[in-house]
Amino acid sequence: MKLFYGLVIHSKSIDDLRFLPNTALIVEHGKIVYIEESADVDKIQQQYQISPENVVVLKENEFLMPGMIDTHIHAPQYVNAGFGLELPLLGWLNKYTFPTEARFSDLNFANEVYTRVVANTLSNGTTTAMYFATIHKESALLLGDIAHQIGQRAFVGKVSMDQNSPDYYIEEKSSAIKEIEDFITTLQSKNYPNVQPVITPRFAITCSMELMKNLSELASKYNVNIQTHVSENPAECEVAVSLHEGCRDYVDIYAQANLLTAKTILAHGIYLSDDELEVLHKFQTSISHCPNSNCSIRSGMCDVRRLMMKGLHVGLGTDVSGGFNPSILDAMRFAITVSNILSLSKSEDYKPLNFKDVFFMSTLGGAQALGVGDKIGSFEIGKDFDALVINLSQTDGNLELWPNESIENRLSKWIHLGDDRTISRVYVHGVEVKEGASNILRVKRL
Numbered sequence: 001m002k003l004f005y006g007l008v009i010h011s012k013s014i015d016d017l018r019f020l021p022n023t024a025l026i027v028e029h030g031k032i033v034y035i036e037e038s039a040d041v042d043k044i045q046q047q048y049q050i051s052p053e054n055v056v057v058l059k060e061n062e063f064l065m066p067g068m069i070d071t072h073i074h075a076p077q078y079v080n081a082g083f084g085l086e087l088p089l090l091g092w093l094n095k096y097t098f099p100t101e102a103r104f105s106d107l108n109f110a111n112e113v114y115t116r117v118v119a120n121t122l123s124n125g126t127t128t129a130m131y132f133a134t135i136h137k138e139s140a141l142l143l144g145d146i147a148h149q150i151g152q153r154a155f156v157g158k159v160s161m162d163q164n165s166p167d168y169y170i171e172e173k174s175s176a177i178k179e180i181e182d183f184i185t186t187l188q189s190k191n192y193p194n195v196q197p198v199i200t201p202r203f204a205i206t207c208s209m210e211l212m213k214n215l216s217e218l219a220s221k222y223n224v225n226i227q228t229h230v231s232e233n234p235a236e237c238e239v240a241v242s243l244h245e246g247c248r249d250y251v252d253i254y255a256q257a258n259l260l261t262a263k264t265i266l267a268h269g270i271y272l273s274d275d276e277l278e279v280l281h282k283f284q285t286s287i288s289h290c291p292n293s294n295c296s297i298r299s300g301m302c303d304v305r306r307l308m309m310k311g312l313h314v315g316l317g318t319d320v321s322g323g324f325n326p327s328i329l330d331a332m333r334f335a336i337t338v339s340n341i342l343s344l345s346k347s348e349d350y351k352p353l354n355f356k357d358v359f360f361m362s363t364l365g366g367a368q369a370l371g372v373g374d375k376i377g378s379f380e381i382g383k384d385f386d387a388l389v390i391n392l393s394q395t396d397g398n399l400e401l402w403p404n405e406s407i408e409n410r411l412s413k414w415i416h417l418g419d420d421r422t423i424s425r426v427y428v429h430g431v432e433v434k435e436g437a438s439n440i441l442r443v444k445r446l
Ligand code: GUN
Pocket: 074, 089, 093, 097, 202, 203, 229, 232, 293, 319, 322
């Protein structure tokens, strides 16, 4: 058992952010078993017979929050983070992304990159990541092994694509389904408690209808999540619909392929019509909002408020390397900025996203979008303990505190000005993992 005591911050819903001072929280076998506000810590420690080395008392400028959730990140594209942003989506895929992803047939290279992306995102507070790997089964399995070893909760997708892709980076139609079924059964047979396989058709341009239909059957056979991209860029939307005859719009392609489920998450969704949103709502399919990527490769600006008003769950994604920054704090800031810009051309009653909204989206909102809102994302008895200890007393960096600042303002400062140096401890399923991740990052390689 481990006892935490101090200021706890978490969201119960998008408009219910809780600041809980002097809170005691007990973790046993990775799960939250007790939580009490304004608690007498000494009494609780005695009552539950918790030894002193298992008590974490937070300092004056520290708080405990749920781990952050990246609902859309391409692990192999970590290599390209921060360059190649001058082309829009389709040109960018051909010039930078496909050649880089093709290199992951080399397991040594995959090992090097995947170790660093898992360590770096963990160190930045991403306790759960929804990953795209590449089309290579072995290296995608390796990503699962690495996430398990370093201690990140991960959904890992071996990418499926069987058309409109370069000769050097495409799957054989005859073996694509066997490959993904092998991937799912192999990863599931490892029984990693926090790592799950995900069905991952890349997007409607690079997947035949037959492949997508077969993938949807596997998703239901193995009860796994599904991830893909939707309606990211105007040229992409046009090509996608023109390739799939008989489909009304982009969402209809995935609807006809039976890929829309309550365990499906679609990245972007910038240009979705009201009809398309209604279909997604009917299937309880979620959206991953990736505002850095949408700005960096100039895909467009997604009106997240509109999606939420239609009843969709929306999480945040870094979308590395369309997005250049692997940190969810950066995704929160971009989400606020994009929403502020959109609000300039809306009526006065339009509410741009604020720091409380994006705090929710990066924690419980992300969990709900991935279909695991009953397991992670906030502190409730019975949920897994995925958490961060944030220390605002940085001696370097831009975050400076002044005396007597309210708790709300401190959280706002952290969201706008904090970085990985302020994330002093990271826990996944009750296990502290940041130190191991930081040690890996200290070793410069490549
Ligand atoms: N659409 C299809 N593939 C990709 C990808 O790798 N990144 C982004 N942002 N969009 C895509």
